[in-house]
Amino acid sequence: MKVLKTKTPMPEQPVEERIRNFDEVALGYTEEQALIEASRCLQCKDAPCIKGCPVNIDIPGFIRLIKERRYDEAIKKIKETNNLPATTGRVCPQENQCEALCTLKRVGEPVAIGRLERFVADLELKKGIEIPKIEKKYNKNVAVIGSGPAGLTVAGDLAKKGINVSIFEAFHEPGGVLIYGIPEFRLPKRIVRAEIEYVKNLGVNIYTNVVVGRTITIDELLKEYDAVFIGTGAGAPQFLNIPGENLVGIYSANEFLTRVNLMKAYRFPEYDTPIKIGKRVGVIGGGNVAMDAARTAIRLGAEEVHVLYRRTEEEMPARYEEIIHAKEEGVRFNFLVAPVKFIGDENGKVIGIELQRMMLGEPDSSGRRRPIPVPNSNFFFPLDMVIVAIGTIPNPLISMTTPDLAISKHGTIIIDETTGKTSKERVYAGGDIASGAATVINAMGAGKISARSIIKYLLREN
Amino acid sequence: MFEILEKKILAPGVKLIKVKAPLISQKALAGQFVVIRVYDKGERIPLTIADKDEKEGSITIVFQEVGKTTKLLGKLEKGEYILDVVGPLGKPSDIDKYGVVIGVGGGVGIAALFPILKALKSCGNYVISIIGGRSKEYVIFKDEIENIVDEAYITTDDGTLGRKGLVTDVLKELLEGRKIDRIWAVGPTIMMKVVSDVTRPYNVPTIVSLNPIMVDGTGMCGGCRVTVDGKIKFTCVDGPEFDGHLVDFDELLLRLKTYKEEEMLALKTLEESEANRIESFKD
Numbered sequence: 001m002k003v004l005k006t007k008t009p010m011p012e013q014p015v016e017e018r019i020r021n022f023d024e025v026a027l028g029y030t031e032e033q034a035l036i037e038a039s040r041c042l043q044c045k046d047a048p049c050i051k052g053c054p055v056n057i058d059i060p061g062f063i064r065l066i067k068e069r070r071y072d073e074a075i076k077k078i079k080e081t082n083n084l085p086a087t088t089g090r091v092c093p094q095e096n097q098c099e100a101l102c103t104l105k106r107v108g109e110p111v112a113i114g115r116l117e118r119f120v121a122d123l124e125l126k127k128g129i130e131i132p133k134i135e136k137k138y139n140k141n142v143a144v145i146g147s148g149p150a151g152l153t154v155a156g157d158l159a160k161k162g163i164n165v166s167i168f169e170a171f172h173e174p175g176g177v178l179i180y181g182i183p184e185f186r187l188p189k190r191i192v193r194a195e196i197e198y199v200k201n202l203g204v205n206i207y208t209n210v211v212v213g214r215t216i217t218i219d220e221l222l223k224e225y226d227a228v229f230i231g232t233g234a235g236a237p238q239f240l241n242i243p244g245e246n247l248v249g250i251y252s253a254n255e256f257l258t259r260v261n262l263m264k265a266y267r268f269p270e271y272d273t274p275i276k277i278g279k280r281v282g283v284i285g286g287g288n289v290a291m292d293a294a295r296t297a298i299r300l301g302a303e304e305v306h307v308l309y310r311r312t313e314e315e316m317p318a319r320y321e322e323i324i325h326a327k328e329e330g331v332r333f334n335f336l337v338a339p340v341k342f343i344g345d346e347n348g349k350v351i352g353i354e355l356q357r358m359m360l361g362e363p364d365s366s367g368r369r370r371p372i373p374v375p376n377s378n379f380f381f382p383l384d385m386v387i388v389a390i391g392t393i394p395n396p397l398i399s400m401t402t403p404d405l406a407i408s409k410h411g412t413i414i415i416d417e418t419t420g421k422t423s424k425e426r427v428y429a430g431g432d433i434a435s436g437a438a439t440v441i442n443a444m445g446a447g448k449i450s451a452r453s454i455i456k457y458l459l460r461e462n
Numbered sequence: 463m464f465e466i467l468e469k470k471i472l473a474p475g476v477k478l479i480k481v482k483a484p485l486i487s488q489k490a491l492a493g494q495f496v497v498i499r500v501y502d503k504g505e506r507i508p509l510t511i512a513d514k515d516e517k518e519g520s521i522t523i524v525f526q527e528v529g530k531t532t533k534l535l536g537k538l539e540k541g542e543y544i545l546d547v548v549g550p551l552g553k554p555s556d557i558d559k560y561g562v563v564i565g566v567g568g569g570v571g572i573a574a575l576f577p578i579l580k581a582l583k584s585c586g587n588y589v590i591s592i593i594g595g596r597s598k599e600y601v602i603f604k605d606e607i608e609n610i611v612d613e614a615y616i617t618t619d620d621g622t623l624g625r626k627g628l629v630t631d632v633l634k635e636l637l638e639g640r641k642i643d644r645i646w647a648v649g650p651t652i653m654m655k656v657v658s659d660v661t662r663p664y665n666v667p668t669i670v671s672l673n674p675i676m677v678d679g680t681g682m683c684g685g686c687r688v689t690v691d692g693k694i695k696f697t698c699v700d701g702p703e704f705d706g707h708l709v710d711f712d713e714l715l716l717r718l719k720t721y722k723e724e725e726m727l728a729l730k731t732l733e734e735s736e737a738n739r740i741e742s743f744k745d
């Protein structure tokens with residue numbers, strides 16, 4: 001049999017249209033396309049792809065079921081280990097995970113595992129998600145703090161086991177980065193809401209508007225709950241700490257994306273939260289967050305959007321697909337430049353940035369070549385809006401108010417990686433709060449580990 | 463959903479509401495605030511907790527109707543609901559026994575000053591209040607404050623109540639006359655700036671409660687950042703109270719104007735909308 005060397009392409013919204021709306025860019029496979037793609041899988045015995053998936057989905061297993069058109073069973077197979085497949089199928093960096101290890105890469109492109117996962121997950125969402133029967137209820141109560149992928153995974157797994165779970169979320173809407181960070185055009189909010197609805201239907205209570213550390217403390221929760229899981233993410237934005245950073249028109253990516261996604265500023269004035277949008281927008285950074293901010297700015301009507309990155313395209317941490325999409329949509333890339341200071345007018349509005357040229361030196365601890373400044377290379381780059389997307393760190397609210405919780409010098413909560421246990425009795429943690437900013441699926445993987453050890457601890461079983 | 467238990471009009475465009483929020487009520491300390499969202503398309507805005515009643519499980523908010531959100535809030539009646547209330551946010555005021563303390567309050571800031579003065583008084587300080595407004599009807603919380611302080615002064619721009627002039631006129635006289643150990647100033651940004659300028663030569667520690675534009679109020683957006691002593695601070699987690707002598711007020715005043723055009727547009731759409739009122743939240 002001849003193997004198809006390339007992935008079945010996924011239909012996309014045409015560029016001219018999509019830059020004027022916030023609808024999803026990638027439209028998903030039709031049944032026919034999914035069947036063609038599923039037929040590419042070699043059903044390898046050793047299935048290297050599974051090792052690349054942080055939650056070890058039985059990938060050949062679910063793909064075989066697609067091939068046999070047993071879609072209901074395919075999604076069940078995925079859901080054995082992944083509660084949020086419509087999300088991960090869309091946003092996992094598959095090229096570094098499951099697909100990176102696919103045998104087919106030796107002859108061409110890997111199987112489009114993520115797209116197939118999304119296909120069956122979307123089918124299920126259309127039909128209505130089936131809620132598994134919970135065999136037995138236990139009189140055990142767990143509090144989960146934060147409703148991002150880590151918290152939702154812990155909650156889902158514990159609830160399926162028959163343990164009572166309450167999630168406490170600071171924002172008015174659950175979902176974490178999936179709701180406030182990743183834009184609608186990459187991950188429609190109706191998908192996230194449906195996946196959250198599923199977790200609720202498993203019996204999980206979600207209390208929004210509760211800031212743990214302020215509204216209630218970990219120690220108070222421990223009085224009422226048998227165990228506590230902290231999944232509060234790494235949501236605090238970092239700034240460059242250069243002159244002029246508080247000028248009007250300079251946003252953290254978090255603020256910009258929160259206004260647009262969570263508060264729906266792209267529909268102002270129908271929604272009340274405003275957003276400023278410049279004619280020439282600069283986005284500082286080279287990761288997924290920078291790509292999301294740049295593509296959002298394009299959609300809001302900016303005339304020019306410039307990504308400013310210290311290294312070169314090769315070192316950019318953003319997903320390849322996102323860089324391609326951004327380029328197609330007209331985002332311009334400026335490599336080997338670093339901001340020195342922001343310049344404003346007499347009203348305190350940003351009018352530009354002083355940049356310094358960089359060149360690449362020896363590789364650093366991350367293995368990427370380190371940028372070093374080129375002397376006397378500073379120049380002025382006019383901009384009327386800037387989005388700073390250089391990373392986020394954990395919010396200190398919980399560590400500030402829980403003195404006996406061990407924290408690393410990066411502000412992350414220190415855990416035992418194999419159990420999710422923190423230094424504090426009955427308190428577990430996982431996701432970005434423990435690892436630093438990472439990925440959705442890693443947060444879910446960490447959630448699984450904690451759920452398993454909480455179950456072991458509470459029910460004294462394996 | 464948070465029920466409005468009581469509503470009062472304190473001055474033209476200034477309203478007081480008592481909101482049922484038991485968890486917040488148990489925790490709230492002087493100087494802290496809540497973030498509210500009135501309805502599902504609404505903006506998140508910060509408002510200070512002016513008082514609380516733990517038994518009833520309520521908090522009191524006093525607000526001035528300046529734009530769309532505060533106007534919508536002002537239209538809600540007793541028995542109706544606010545969609546989201548989250549808090550208490552921010553660091554509580556640093557309450558201690560300092561000696562002689564002056565609280566300077568202007569406009570709605572007077573209500574925000576009230577719990578701070580109450581806490582300072584119960585801590586054994588000699589508390590002096592200077593509160594002011596445009597004219598008589600804008601001086602709110604007069605009786606509440608006079609009931610708890612040792613000495614009370616009032617100023618109005620037009621002289622219809624208390625002394626004609628500014629709060630800082632009285633402040634200067636007091637600073638000349640005796641030793642003052644600490645000052646709290648809560649009110650319009652410009653007032654806090656002037657108070658800080660007035661007290662600087664006297665070297666009296668001056669605490670101000672800043673009110674930048676906020677989104678989350680929990681430290682995740684950075685929109686509320688201010689420059690204090692040359693460093694970036696997030697008002698919602700590092701503040702809202704800071705040493706007034708170190709705050710870059712001019713920068714804050716400019717940042718507050720960020721959305722001027724949008725705020726006007728929002729207000730215009732509200733005034734033009736037929737119902738001129740959001741769907742009320744009744745259970």
Ligand SMILES: Cc1cc2nc3c(=O)[nH]c(=O)nc-3n(C[C@H](O)[C@H](O)[C@H](O)COP(=O)(O)OP(=O)(O)OC[C@H]3O[C@@H](n4cnc5c(N)ncnc54)[C@H](O)[C@@H]3O)c2cc1C
Nearest residue numbers: 146148149150170176177181212233431432438439440443
């Ligand atoms: C713009 C953007 C794009 C991204 N794109 C991708 C992508 O394409 N693919 C990918 O795999 N990853 C992506 N990531 C990373 C990914 O979203 C995160 O790694 C993941 O969401 C981490 O999950 P979490 O559950 O640990 O935390 P979060 O998703 O951050 O959720 C934490 C939750 O806890 C809440 N919380 C915080 N503090 C408190 C408190 N004190 N009390 C109560 N609640 C609290 C927060 O409000 C939040 O809802 C992206 C991130 C961003 C910001």
Ligand SMILES: Cc1cc2nc3c(=O)[nH]c(=O)nc-3n(C[C@H](O)[C@H](O)[C@H](O)COP(=O)(O)OP(=O)(O)OC[C@H]3O[C@@H](n4cnc5c(N)ncnc54)[C@H](O)[C@@H]3O)c2cc1C
Nearest residue numbers: 507508509510524525526528529530531532673674675725
């Ligand atoms: C920690 C904190 C505590 C606060 N406590 C109170 C309080 O107890 N009572 C009260 O009435 N207000 C308080 N404010 C101010 C209040 O949040 C704003 O008045 C409100 O956000 C205005 O929203 P709006 O949609 O009604 O008006 P908008 O249309 O957003 O603004 C209308 C006008 O108000 C100005 N403005 C906007 N935001 C602010 C702001 N944050 N502070 C000052 N002026 C602003 C604008 O420049 C504009 O001129 C507080 C602010 C902070 C940060």
Ligand code: SF4
Nearest residue numbers: 053088092097098114
């Ligand atoms: S969850 Fe992510 S890594 Fe795992 S199979 Fe799905 S797309 Fe691949």
Ligand code: SF4
Nearest residue numbers: 041042044049102103
């Ligand atoms: S490695 Fe690739 S081809 Fe082999 S089973 Fe996994 S997905 Fe199929």
Ligand code: FES
Nearest residue numbers: 679681683684698
């Ligand atoms: S309001 Fe967002 S960080 Fe302070």
